[in-house]
Amino acid sequence: MKPLLSARNLTKRFGNRIACHGVSFDLWPGEVLGVVGESGSGKTTLLNCLAGRMTPDEGNVAYETASAGTVDVHRLSEARRRLLARTEWGFVHQDAREGLRMGVSAGANIGERLMAIGARHYGNIRQSASDWLERVEIDLDRLDDRPTTYSGGMRQRLQIARNLVSEPRLVFMDEPTGGLDVSVQARLLDLLRGLVDRFHLSAVLVTHDLGVARLLTHRLMVMQGGEVVEEGLTDQVLDDPQHAYTQMLVASILPV
Amino acid sequence: MPDGAYNYAYLDEQTKRMIRRAILKAVAVPGYQVPFGGREMPLPYGWGTGGIQVTAAIIGRDDTLKVIDQGADDTTNAVSIRRFFARVADVETTTRTEEATIIQTRHRVPETPLEEGQILVFQVPIPEPLRMLEPRETETRTLHALSEYGVMQVSLYESIARHGRIAKTYNYPVLVNGRYMMSPSPIPKFDNPKLDRNPALQLYGAGREKRIYAVPPYTPVKSLDFDDHPFEIETWEQCCALCGSKESFLDEMIVDDAGQRLFVCSDTDYCQERRQEEDK
Amino acid sequence: MLPMLRVSGLHKSFVMHAQGDLALPVLTNVALSVHPGECLALVGPSGAGKSTLLRSLYGNYRPQSGSIQVRHRDDWVELVAAEPRAILDVRRHTMGFVSQFLRVIPRVGAVDVVAEPMVRLGAPIKEARRKAEFLLGLLGIPERLWALPPATFSGGEQQRVNIARSLIADYPILLLDEPTASLDQANRDGVIDLIRQRRDQGTAIVGIFHDVAVRDAIATRTHNVALPGGST
Numbered sequence: 001m002k003p004l005l006s007a008r009n010l011t012k013r014f015g016n017r018i019a020c021h022g023v024s025f026d027l028w029p030g031e032v033l034g035v036v037g038e039s040g041s042g043k044t045t046l047l048n049c050l051a052g053r054m055t056p057d058e059g060n061v062a063y064e065t066a067s068a069g070t071v072d073v074h075r076l077s078e079a080r081r082r083l084l085a086r087t088e089w090g091f092v093h094q095d096a097r098e099g100l101r102m103g104v105s106a107g108a109n110i111g112e113r114l115m116a117i118g119a120r121h122y123g124n125i126r127q128s129a130s131d132w133l134e135r136v137e138i139d140l141d142r143l144d145d146r147p148t149t150y151s152g153g154m155r156q157r158l159q160i161a162r163n164l165v166s167e168p169r170l171v172f173m174d175e176p177t178g179g180l181d182v183s184v185q186a187r188l189l190d191l192l193r194g195l196v197d198r199f200h201l202s203a204v205l206v207t208h209d210l211g212v213a214r215l216l217t218h219r220l221m222v223m224q225g226g227e228v229v230e231e232g233l234t235d236q237v238l239d240d241p242q243h244a245y246t247q248m249l250v251a252s253i254l255p256v
Numbered sequence: 257m258p259d260g261a262y263n264y265a266y267l268d269e270q271t272k273r274m275i276r277r278a279i280l281k282a283v284a285v286p287g288y289q290v291p292f293g294g295r296e297m298p299l300p301y302g303w304g305t306g307g308i309q310v311t312a313a314i315i316g317r318d319d320t321l322k323v324i325d326q327g328a329d330d331t332t333n334a335v336s337i338r339r340f341f342a343r344v345a346d347v348e349t350t351t352r353t354e355e356a357t358i359i360q361t362r363h364r365v366p367e368t369p370l371e372e373g374q375i376l377v378f379q380v381p382i383p384e385p386l387r388m389l390e391p392r393e394t395e396t397r398t399l400h401a402l403s404e405y406g407v408m409q410v411s412l413y414e415s416i417a418r419h420g421r422i423a424k425t426y427n428y429p430v431l432v433n434g435r436y437m438m439s440p441s442p443i444p445k446f447d448n449p450k451l452d453r454n455p456a457l458q459l460y461g462a463g464r465e466k467r468i469y470a471v472p473p474y475t476p477v478k479s480l481d482f483d484d485h486p487f488e489i490e491t492w493e494q495c496c497a498l499c500g501s502k503e504s505f506l507d508e509m510i511v512d513d514a515g516q517r518l519f520v521c522s523d524t525d526y527c528q529e530r531r532q533e534e535d536k
Numbered sequence: 537m538l539p540m541l542r543v544s545g546l547h548k549s550f551v552m553h554a555q556g557d558l559a560l561p562v563l564t565n566v567a568l569s570v571h572p573g574e575c576l577a578l579v580g581p582s583g584a585g586k587s588t589l590l591r592s593l594y595g596n597y598r599p600q601s602g603s604i605q606v607r608h609r610d611d612w613v614e615l616v617a618a619e620p621r622a623i624l625d626v627r628r629h630t631m632g633f634v635s636q637f638l639r640v641i642p643r644v645g646a647v648d649v650v651a652e653p654m655v656r657l658g659a660p661i662k663e664a665r666r667k668a669e670f671l672l673g674l675l676g677i678p679e680r681l682w683a684l685p686p687a688t689f690s691g692g693e694q695q696r697v698n699i700a701r702s703l704i705a706d707y708p709i710l711l712l713d714e715p716t717a718s719l720d721q722a723n724r725d726g727v728i729d730l731i732r733q734r735r736d737q738g739t740a741i742v743g744i745f746h747d748v749a750v751r752d753a754i755a756t757r758t759h760n761v762a763l764p765g766g767s768t
Contacts, residue, residue: 028621079402086406101410108414115413116406122416122482144417186642193641197656215641219620233595233620240597244553251554 090163287432305463
């Protein structure tokens with residue numbers, strides 16, 4: 001079995017500033033990899049480089065496609081990369097507005113990926129959209145409503161449905177619960193946990209919240225100043241942190 | 257004699273060449289919007305400057321020109337444009353579709369079937385079919401280049417979700433030659449089937465947006481739809497009050513203050529032809 | 537018969553960077569092995585490293601050096617410095633861990649918390665839930681609590697949910713950290729019976745039992761953590 005995603009020596013600079021440096025890892029099918037760190041640690045830059053949204057200055061990212069072998073993500077034509085992003089990959093943005101069409105109904109949002117790959121039966125598309133709306137626990141009678149009428153938590157769940165309808169193998173998530181109320185977060189995390197398990201998703205999840213990492217990820221990479229300072233099994237990194245920065249992060253969590 | 261104050265057909269020769277090059281490119285890539293250097297015309301934007309520039313670039317002394325506006329030869333704009341070309345291009349003009357070699361039209365396709373050798377010039381306000389869905393020009397160019405037309409299908413889905421059917425009745429999007437999505441200009445969807453494999457050459461000119469596109473003769477043009485909501489044209493219960501036609505596109509006219517309505521053919525030439533046939 | 541678990545030369549220390557990189561050696565040259573049907577009790581004074589050793593066996597703590605080998609899928613797997621997915625696979629199929637504290641996941645009912653390890657192995661949800669309910673019943677959790685998330689349960693109830701969760705998947709190896717600490721006498725006896733049953737069925741168990749009576753009831757051997765080597 002080959003890794004699903006392989007990063008080697010990823011480095012990205014903005015002028016003189018190093019955003020991320022020398023990052024390498026393999027992600028295996030069924031794994032959820034968390035990337036934690038504080039603001040400015042480089043984790044979002046790393047995510048964007050992995051998802052082909054940004055081109056690294058050094059290093060490469062290899063992705064094992066469903067049926068076309070291994071591809072170098074940054075050597076793909078834009079057409080192929082965009083197709084990949086719409087089919088085998090998902091990208092969940094922190095701000096749901098960036099990942100949704102706010103001006104069309106929830107059903108249209110969810111159905112878009114299907115239509116983009118050639119689905120042409122309205123009834124079937126609508127049914128698939130309904131199924132997914134249910135899976136993300138949004139009332140079916142909201143199917144024709146636009147996301148402008150949704151709460152933040154609902155928008156985030158809609159964004160997830162919009163991504164998962166094409167049954168992606170790899171989902172990139174950028175602070176998916178950021179900015180949501182705690183109870184809404186809890187519900188969303190539980191939903192994500194369930195979906196990851198049920199659909200055997202692999203994911204790279206960027207978060208600054210160690211609680212989210214504990215709940216959702218199998219493995220963790222801790223980033224500081226663009227470098228990966230520690231990595232390993234999530235519970236091991238959080239319960240037995242080796243690096244000074246990780247120890248500081250873990251110790252900083254406010255007790256409830 | 258053409259008006260000596262202007263070059264033949266108003267535009268200078270270099271401009272005509274530039275427009276002809278754009279037209280050739282457009283014909284070579286059916287449905288693809290070719291940018292061109294639109295000139296200042298003696299009409300403002302929104303009055304058909306694109307169509308006029310295309311006609312001016314291709315017209316010659318042997319041509320016979322017909323100009324219609326929403327199907328009618330006798331509206332103010334149709335008359336103005338026809339007179340303009342009569343003056344600067346010294347051409348025969350006509351209201352008879354069969355006699356014309358070039359037909360410039362705003363928002364309709366003639367009812368009378370066209371033939372090989374005829375050219376239909378459309379006046380286009382917004383050439384980009386995706387404009388209302390994606391305001392960024394950079395993005396729409398990318399979508400066309402990559403054939404990513406899901407967003408248009410999404411808008412049709414949305415229409416069904418909101419209205420129970422595809423509610424778009426004019427400027428109905430089409431796929432040309434199986435490749436480029438095109439705006440057929442604001443013709444009623446009734447006319448869309450006429451574009452499919454038409455023996456005539458279709459040229460589309462947008463003056464304000466400065467784009468030219470084309471559909472060569474016999475090119476497949478397919479209106480977008482869903483398998484379970486197939487494309488349908490408009491129908492009327494009434495027939496034309498003047499000629500009795502049941503097959504043409506009818507305009508609804510209010511004839512008095514009491515709200516009396518009449519339905520008449522929008523294509524004035526077609527209607528007149530039918531009436532003359534009957535009178536025989 | 538092959539042991540299920542064998543440890544040799546295990547060293548573990550903690551380095552507290554916030555305290556000027558203060559290094560605390562906890563485990564020094566630990567060696568032990570556990571066979572199917574054995575229950576090895578880790579003994580030693582408080583702070584000696586019993587919990588540290590147990591967590592190291594589970595891959596939750598990272599030893600500096602040494603070897604922890606687990607009999608997994610008919611082969612030996614080295615856990616020290618192993619890839620995360622290797623450890624996850626061992627945890628999914630071979631090794632269960634009952635920690636002192638139940639990590640509570642919001643919104644998931646007790647039945648589903650218990651059923652999860654079995655569902656992860658591919659069992660149908662209905663079947664897993666039925667077995668979970670059975671175990672919860674055995675452990676004296678009232679039925680009205682089964683659908684509720686354990687966040688509001690008492691310490692003893694949470695502990696029993698934890699235990700049920702470790703028993704549902706029939707792991708060949710069980711690691712138990714004070715499994716009866718919060719339980720009253722009646723419940724404790726029930727748990728002891730369950731664990732003893734498993735032991736007799738061939739499960740290899742390593743446990744920390746503060747209560748001597750419990751230890752005597754289940755353990756077949758002891759390992760003294762304070763001394764290097766240390767098995768008796």
